[in-house]
Amino acid sequence: MNSSVPYLLAVLGEGVVPPSTMVCHADDLGLVRGDGVFEATRVVTAQDGTSRIDRLEEHLSRFARSIAGVDGPTPDMDSWNHLIEDAARNWRTPGEATLKLVYTNGREIVPGSPRGFLTISPLSETHKEEREGIDVLCLSRGVTSESYADAPWLLGGVKTLSYAVNVAALRYARSQGADDVIFTSTEGYLLEGPTSGLVVEAADGLWTTPTGATGILSSITVNTVFDAADDAGVKTSTRLMKRNEVLRTQGAWLLSSIRGVVPILTIDGHPAPHDDQMTHRLRVWAGFED
């Protein structure tokens, strides 16, 4: 991707602006403290240039919860909705793209209001290739599976801008020849991917990992799939599971709003189970296949 790639930028209170516009000051808390939050979902644009945005309402709800998690003011959802509509109308590139919403808690040295902006950019080639299947490494997140209970300052379930460990873990995995990561607790329980949720198919139905005390982000894609599975009579449950337990199940996937439903091919080099039929069902439920 180079600088000629179309990329749309819109700033809250300003509207769509040239993508070369700088958006933040040197003392913005989002920049110098990672003190802000974000959301990302998929935009699908037809050949005629009209776009639909995947599960926008759920993403805006989680965005508002994340902003509350960093003690930000209640966001003006009308303004955000108008900005998103304006941006989607201006984004005419057919295909899949990522809509990212960003909120920061204002400035550190000079007083100022919170800042909000959004970008729309084409889906990366890497994400498209990874949809075929990925090799993952289990990497410790350093926390226990109960670390986030009664500890709101740890920002469990809040999608903050402080993702340095998430990107460092992905870089580490790639340096080892893998594609992605499943974070584990110090007890060896699987938690989530750096930008995805885990779903496993076992004899008694579909499993995912519990939110709450684990600090895991509530995955909109996993929730969507589980609602549809319930409707289809497939049992769903949350549980703490270890790697070797998952290797003995029928299938394992990492789910996210942009990349969709991705089968895990290997975990730490061990072949993972797979179920192509369930991959298809999960994709249909998630809105990634018809």
Added chain:
Amino acid sequence: MNSSVPYLLAVLGEGVVPPSTMVCHADDLGLVRGDGVFEATRVVTAQDGTSRIDRLEEHLSRFARSIAGVDGPTPDMDSWNHLIEDAARNWRTPGEATLKLVYTNGREIVPGSPRGFLTISPLSETHKEEREGIDVLCLSRGVTSESYADAPWLLGGVKTLSYAVNVAALRYARSQGADDVIFTSTEGYLLEGPTSGLVVEAADGLWTTPTGATGILSSITVNTVFDAADDAGVKTSTRLMKRNEVLRTQGAWLLSSIRGVVPILTIDGHPAPHDDQMTHRLRVWAGFED
């Protein structure tokens, strides 16, 4: 502080620019992923407008180690040194100020080089008041005291821009009527403050907490004080300690480059020991008193 407060901004490759200049794009990895690092140290400016910068060489060394920690390229230290000299020459406000250096890993959507800039801003009134003494809360960091061993992706000891938990912990402490935080491991060991290191005075000399497997940032102020203490014949050591053990010692302080040496008055509401004479010695060793 309001927008008329003097505040200096300088950008790597550009020099000193107006502080109202925006410095980063909407897809800057430092902003949207917290994927970057920083350093902060004190600038002391005399009435004639000439400035000295505290322990710049040590801070630049740690800055370079942090950049390597997020897989950034080896920084051009000549450029940074020139930028800092230029900035210090242009900063003429007598008194104490904070020099902050910021590095980000470039951009996410559009390719681009890493970005670097610095700010100089006056010491906050809060920091000045806190020097008299602080009430602290112990808050769990969610990690064990050995979580960072052999886990470079957790970025232990790297001063990243992903500080959301640090600021959330400080906000939580203030909402409870306290001034600051000591993070604890899940086993109850004291680790460090969100922006400071811990020093305790016991019968056998001064203690601080170990870096390495704890993930603690190596504190330049603690290291400076410990070197001076060794020279003065005061024994120093690192150890894992629990709150109740510290409450039975002779004194406890949080040390940092900007705020200096701050006596802890209470921990979780329990009166902490104090030793005014040692406070003075620590301040002299740290360069905050003559």
